[in-house]
Amino acid sequence: MTGATEELVVQRLRKRYGDHTAVKDVSFTLPPGSSLGIVGESGSGKTTTVRMLVGLERPDGGTIRIGGRDRSAPARGRAERLARAREIQMVFQDPYLSLDPRVTVGQCVEEVLRLHFPMETTARRERVAELLDQVGLGEREAAALPGKLSGGQRQRVAIARALAAEPRVLVLDEAVAALDVSIQAQVLELLGTIRREVGIGFLFVTHDLAVVRHITDEVMVLREGQVVEAGPTAGILDAPHHPYTRLLLSSVPRRGWNPGDAAAARRSLG
Template sequence: MTEPALVVQGLRKSYALPGGGRTTAVDDVSFSVPAGGSLGIVGESGSGKTTVARILVDLVRPDAGTITVNGRERTPGRRGGRMPLGPGARRAARLGRAREIQIVFQDPYVSLDPRLTARQCLRTALRLHGRYEGQAATDRIAELLDQVGLGKREGDARPRGLSGGQRQRLAIARALAVEPEVLVLDEAVAALDVSIQAQILRLLADIRRETGVALVFVSHDLAVVRHITDDTLVMRRGRAVETGPTARVLDTPADPYTRLLLSSVPHDGWDPAETVRLRAELAEL
């Protein structure tokens, strides 16, 4: 049987509070994503979904739990009793983990170097990870730009000369440059106009089909999640309260919190009073 692209088991993360005590951001969260699959992680602000995304890409160290990519455990800090690594080996290990899982953030402008053109940005990523040199790097950059729908003008432009949608396409190209197994998208279309959102979602669907990369799509937008994912995990207060095929979770939710999320989205015949009632009932549970 083929290994899942990503297996997450028992993730936990808590933070110290200024006045003492701790708050739990992620509490025993587990899920898996098959190669070429797509998982949506949804929930309100403070549900822990972004913390999960940051743990996946080593921006946050978990207190407990494991992360496995294609059968290889990659959880930071787990060395199996081996001797500590030196600085050079630690850097190589960190880059190796980065090549397995890449992330695209909501605002690409803050993650792109304003001094570099799109081509220079991609060349820097390839050089950092020791991927391609000389003409091979030039050819790979042209391939990446074409893959995300950017032309010669955009390739020669710096971030300030690109539109929001073009900057997000560049951020996706940079993430794909190292050929990751998993691509995490943290509210990656939330800041874009609806028409541009649709273009980026179509692009991601094409990339997923062409490359077989697994997607983890973190979002508060249930319409976006319905469009792009196969499965959905619903988080509340750091815990996973419901998971399953996206159509089932969003059409016939089993958990009261999922029903509350769905009732909070305006639609034809929407009754805000129903949302208030569901929230009150949930508070009593």
């Protein structure tokens, strides 16, 4: 369960907002370079969970360790803050909101390099070009402000920016949900390539089961802040045990799909 073979170890994570418990008891591990899908409806606690992992929310209980280093409490000092940032990065849902409107694409990636890696200006410029090239963006996009780019291009910028810190784990919080379906496929393809090339671990938060099947090795189903089912993606999607997982699956429109059945199953689950 724990030890050097696991990249990310999360144990008994808890988070409350007033009277509402957003995350009750979440434990999971992520082996190096593997891809875990976190699925569930809105309000199931999946986004809160990953926000705690990247340090945007403070857990009320439980531990988070990446590469053996605990990150459950706020970072003390600059060195620790930077070290933690190099462990895990995040790509946000809406690429229209996640890029600073006043900073060009090239600068946005370069800033991260300047913060994390001391290097010559020319070397840094080259690295920026390399990172942008990796996500399929060229010099023209590098000089542009985010406002001049399409949603798909912006999400590529966000991915390049996250990769710039060379994290061990990349969190993708509904990272393709805001994009057109055809663009979704391109970005997913790109992510698959990056994972093979960089060997980075993916944590894929989504409500879209087709995306999960495409890009994850394992999947974890969250409901009301608790894990209801977890295991290899193919196994769970083909033969779900928990009624809630079956409900999620039956809610996906397909040939011969009856919305009434899904709605009835939802009601019976309470």
